[in-house]
Amino acid sequence: MTTVKRTHEITLIPGDGIGPEVSGATVEILEAAGAATGVAFEWHRFAAGAEAFKQTGEYIPKALYDSIEEDRVALKGPVTTPIGGGFSSINVTLRQKFELFANFRPVKNLPGLKTRYPGLDIIIVRENMEDLYAGLEHVVVPGVVQALKIITEKGSTRIAKFAFDYARKHGRKKVHAIHKANIMKLSDGLFLSCCRKVHEGFSEINYHEHIVDNTCMQLVMNPYQYDILLTENLYGDILSDLCSAFVGGLGLVPGANLGTECAIFEAVHGSAPDIAGKGLANPTALLQSAVLMLHHLNEGETAERVQAAIEQVYAEGKTLTKDVGGTSGTRAFTDSVLAALQSPTATAV
Ligand code: ATP
Numbered sequence: 453m454t455t456v457k458r459t460h461e462i463t464l465i466p467g468d469g470i471g472p473e474v475s476g477a478t479v480e481i482l483e484a485a486g487a488a489t490g491v492a493f494e495w496h497r498f499a500a501g502a503e504a505f506k507q508t509g510e511y512i513p514k515a516l517y518d519s520i521e522e523d524r525v526a527l528k529g530p531v532t533t534p535i536g537g538g539f540s541s542i543n544v545t546l547r548q549k550f551e552l553f554a555n556f557r558p559v560k561n562l563p564g565l566k567t568r569y570p571g572l573d574i575i576i577v578r579e580n581m582e583d584l585y586a587g588l589e590h591v592v593v594p595g596v597v598q599a600l601k602i603i604t605e606k607g608s609t610r611i612a613k614f615a616f617d618y619a620r621k622h623g624r625k626k627v628h629a630i631h632k633a634n635i636m637k638l639s640d641g642l643f644l645s646c647c648r649k650v651h652e653g654f655s656e657i658n659y660h661e662h663i664v665d666n667t668c669m670q671l672v673m674n675p676y677q678y679d680i681l682l683t684e685n686l687y688g689d690i691l692s693d694l695c696s697a698f699v700g701g702l703g704l705v706p707g708a709n710l711g712t713e714c715a716i717f718e719a720v721h722g723s724a725p726d727i728a729g730k731g732l733a734n735p736t737a738l739l740q741s742a743v744l745m746l747h748h749l750n751e752g753e754t755a756e757r758v759q760a761a762i763e764q765v766y767a768e769g770k771t772l773t774k775d776v777g778g779t780s781g782t783r784a785f786t787d788s789v790l791a792a793l794q795s796p797t798a799t800a801v
Contacts, residue, residue: 457490460749463519464495467529468503469723470733475529477735477786478742481758484793489754496523500542501531511539512546520550525749526716527742530723540587546716547580552709553607554614555580555688556744557720559695559705562736562766565776569698575624575680576695577615578688580709582607585685603639603684608646614710615682616654626658626679627651630667630687643684668694692720703734703775706741708748717745731781734773736762739789761792 466475479495486492498504498516505511520526533541546552555578561567588600615627629647633640644661651659662670664687670677671691675698681691696705702721709716719737727733739762746755765771771788772778778785 454488454490456492458751459492459494460525460751461494461496461523462745463516463523463526464497465500465516465526465528465531466497467531467723468501469530469532469725469728471529471531471723473729473731473733473782474719474735474738475527477782477789478527478738480786481735481739481761481789481793482742482746482754484790485754485758485761486751488793489751489757491751491754500528501533501539505539512542512549517549520546520714520716524714525745526714527738527745528716528718529738530719530721532723532725543718544585544587547709550709550711550714550716551581552711552714552716553579553581553610554708554710555685556618556708556710557688557692557695557705558744559692559699561699562704563763564767564769565700565772567698567700569675572675572698574675574678574695574698575618576683576688576692577611577618577680578683578692579607579611579685581685583685601636601639603642605642605646608643608684609650612647612650612682615680616650616657619657619680620654624657624679626660627682628660628662628667628678628680630662630664630681630683630691632664632687633661634663640684647682664691667691671695671698696720700776702737703773704736704740706737706739706744708741708744710748715745715748717741717748731783732774733782734775735782735786736773757793757796758789760796761789764792764797765789 466472496519500512504513531542557576559574561572582602584601586602592598631640631644633644696702705720707718707720719741721737743755743759765788771780771784773785
């Protein structure tokens with residue numbers, strides 16, 4: 453075992469549903485990878501949502517807020533949001549509280565998986581705090597409800613800047629702003645005018661605008677035409693699930709919620725109650741979110757090791773979970789990644 457060179461303090465929210473299973477696997481793999489590269493982790497664990505309410509009387513305990521504020525980095529499993537009533541989404545509340553304005557979701561094929569669109573590599577950059585997610589709804593009169601869609605110049609400009617900055621830094625060629633400004637002329641119109649203005653400073657990057665419904669059709673017909681999708685909050689949520697299907701489903705796609713002070717890394721998928729507690733969940737999405745987290749922590753070597761081990765397991769294809777066509781469960785998949793970390797093949801790091 454290599455001597456510990458650095459220790460990272462990370463707030464860990466295992467979540468509910470399949471959360472404890474996928475976060476357990478992720479922590480195990482990160483610790484094994486870190487042991488080989490001299491990186492240690494100190495996990496500060498907290499429940500959130502219904503589980504936290506049972507324990508503390510709060511859906512997001514103050515100690516959890518304090519921990520994220522102090523650690524500035526969190527790894528989060530899915531937390532169930534009740535449908536139609538009950539408490540507000542924990543995800544949305546945390547994004548608001550820590551001003552995590554950018555939701556970054558890379559959608560990329562893994563080797564060995566047979567998908568309809570091999571070699572796909574799209575990034576979704578989703579505004580994370582505004583739009584219909586502001587949660588401003590009220591009953592105007594019985595039988596009539598109003599939900600307010602909030603789009604601001606500040607929010608649209610900073611997410612557009614994030615997308616173009618990322619494109620420039622990582623050599624991406626194209627940004628598509630996704631909208632419905634033919635109907636929502638003021639709100640989506642403002643979003644587009646901000647995107648156009650930001651693009652003026654990034655003339656080497658191709659900029660296009662697509663209407664969201666057409667984008668769904670275009671994505672299914674030919675997703676390769678897209679590089680970075682720059683979206684408002686709701687369109688980004690919907691397009692994320694659609695795009696995840698191109699590369700094998702929700703069990704694979706990672707995400708990062710980024711602000712100027714803090715970052716929370718979480719999979720695109722929810723708590724998947726249909727398979728919770730059965731040992732069937734695919735931890736890849738959270739694991740790849742943890743890879744994004746390692747890059748964010750400047751732990752590139754450890755990040756690449758974990759990514760290489762994941763890719764090795766997919767390339768071998770012997771212990772994949774059911775959601776991606778395999779017959780194995782969470783444990784067998786996790787063990788294979790751990791084994792791949794110990795004995796990488798020639799192509800792996
Ligand atoms: P939310 O609205 O909270 O994001 P959702 O409605 O998108 O949740 P999920 O909980 O993400 O729903 O699950 C959707 C489907 O995808 C379910 O059938 C679930 O079993 C499957 N699924 C999601 N995540 C995984 C995973 N990590 N491994 C295997 N299957 C998964």
